Amino acid sequence: MDEKQKSLLLKASSQFPIPPGVKFSYGTAGFRADALILESTVFRAGILAAMRSMKTRSMIGMMITASHNKISDNGVKIADPSGGMLTQQWEPFADALANAPDSDSLLRLITDFSKKENIVFDGTFRAEILLGRDTRPSGESLLEAAKQGIHSIVGSVGIDMGVVTTPQLHWMVRARNKGMKGSELDYFEQLSSSFRCIMDLNPGGSVNSVDNKLIVDGSNGVGGEKIESLTKMLDGLNIELRNSGAGVMDILNEGVGADFVQKEKVVPDGFGSNDVGKRCASLDGDADRLVYFIVPSADTNKIDIVDGDKILSLFALFVKEQLSIMNIKGSEYNSYQPCLGVVQTAYANGASTHYLKELGLAVTLTPTGVKHLHRKSEDYDIGIYFEANGHGTILFSEKFLSWLEDKREELASAPEDSQQKKAVLRLLAVSNLINQAVGDALSGLLLVEAILQYKGWSIHDWNALYQDLPSRQLKVIVKDRTAIITTNAETEVLSPMGIQEAINAETAKYPQGRSFMRPSGTEDVVRVYAEASTQDAADSLANSVAKLVDKYLGISNS
Ligand code: 16G
Ligand code: MG
Secondary structure, three states: OOHHHHHHHHHHHHOOOOOOOOOOOOOEOEEEEEHHHOHHHHHHHHHHHHHHHHHHOOOEEEEEOOOOOOOOEEEEEEEOOOOOEOOHHHHHHHHHHHHOOOHHHHHHHHHHHHHHOOOOOOOOOOOEEEEEEOOOOOHHHHHHHHHHHHHOOOOOEEEEEEEOOHHHHHHHHHHHHOOOOOOHHHHHHHHHHHHHHHHHHOOOOOOOOHHHEEEEEOOOOHHHHHHHHHHHOOOOOEEEEEOOOOOOOOOOOOOOOHHHHHHHOEOOOOOOHHHEOOEEEEEOOOOOOEEEEEEOOOOOOEOEEEOHHHHHHHHHHHHHHHHHHHOOOOOHHHHOOOOEEEEEOOOOOHHHHHHHHHOOOEEEEOOOOHHHHHHHHOOOOEEEEEOOOOOEEEEEOHHHHHHHHHHHHHOOOOOOOOHHHHHHHHHHHHHHHOOOOOOOHHHHHHHHHHHHHHHOOOHHHHHOOOOOOOEEEEEEOEOOHHHOEEEOOOOEEEEOOOHHHHHHHHHOOOOOOEEEEEEOOOOOOEEEEEEOOOHHHHHHHHHHHHHHHHHHHEOOOO
């Protein structure tokens, strides 16, 4: 590193001292904290993004968001050239960078790491970072900090995409690195044209007119604004947007949004007795989560949640159906058997896993966090993943897509009503509609709507695919959650010793009982999950396991 680069880094970083007494961790989905203490972290993440761009010789993404967290929080995460999450190999460097106590140690870290990674700071490569932020007021000043970080590496530029959803930014990074057009308008055009294509191929069975309207809870975040732009480009979809964030009292994620409805299972603000029986959907604050719900009666504030597991089941059913339409016995299509797999986490309701296995699908569990599910889904020709909380998408392998393209050509002269041809065209359209970079509430919502229309199903028909087992989630505050080591996709605890045996003994007392504990990757708590054949039983099992967590690890246990 030459003297010019060194002094640039020293000078810029001295403007962003780290707050005393805080330890930052890249965590499950990037750095997250109170926005007031994040400037140095975002500045340093800007340096990291520029170095990652130099290393990969590609465009990198940087998104400023704290997703479903409260409005006063913010965060930052990095998107790799594929549009996916930052490689896990760089996470320890991200942590070290964020916590380096002063400019000199920061410089030393950068010098050592760049030597190890063969990154040469000679200013000859133009590192490019696409920057996005959600609607949080703190986003603007944090964006400035990000730019300062980027500019402290000679030859690096930040391209500001403004206020976007997290999946939009990931999509743009992926598109641009593939040499395709990657503006917001391109994103909307791709989604709307592929949606139209699937709808045009639908057999014409339509849901009844009352049910035809979809009511969307925008979580008072960026998703609302974007869904409005998208709906303007769409026919055949009647969307009423609530919680758009436009009103003075509309506070981001407060009593609204996908995280709230999925965890609390109660009616979000802006919804009520007039919505009984209607098809409703909630996005989270940065629109990478999607869940649906039904208000079952005017007498209760409880909702029936149609969560990520049900979305996964709907997608899996649809894709499997298209594959079997193409795979007529004795035909040439038998020569290649695409492998369809589904990926869930331990939070997936046991009833969903049972349903998917009954469909004959390979079901795999990974630890919590999109990066784990996404990576596992890449093992399949078609990998569908969802977390119960609404993060998920469908990944198509290059091999499968080029096979589909060949089939399209072969079937070009087949009659318009050829079912095989339609199935091929449908799957190609799905691969364009559904975000291949990361789970995306907007593209996921369009695919759900198109499939319901295809099947002529109401939300009630969809919800009846299987019945969720009653479940309960609890949080427990402990002395040190890093003392916990889990295995088998977080379904078992290795350390502290003895706790797993105690959990097993409790769980065995309940019919259809299942429970696990895991340290949160985003909060300083331990999470407990339990399910059983009745709500009372699930509550009681969750409470017993929470007591065990407290006994083995709790604050009171000192
Ligand atoms: C983050 C993750 C999400 C995960 C959640 C778990 C991404 C983009 N988001 O929101 O996948 O379900 O954390 O939080 O990876 P927890 O560790 O606090 O339970
Ligand atoms: Mg989110």
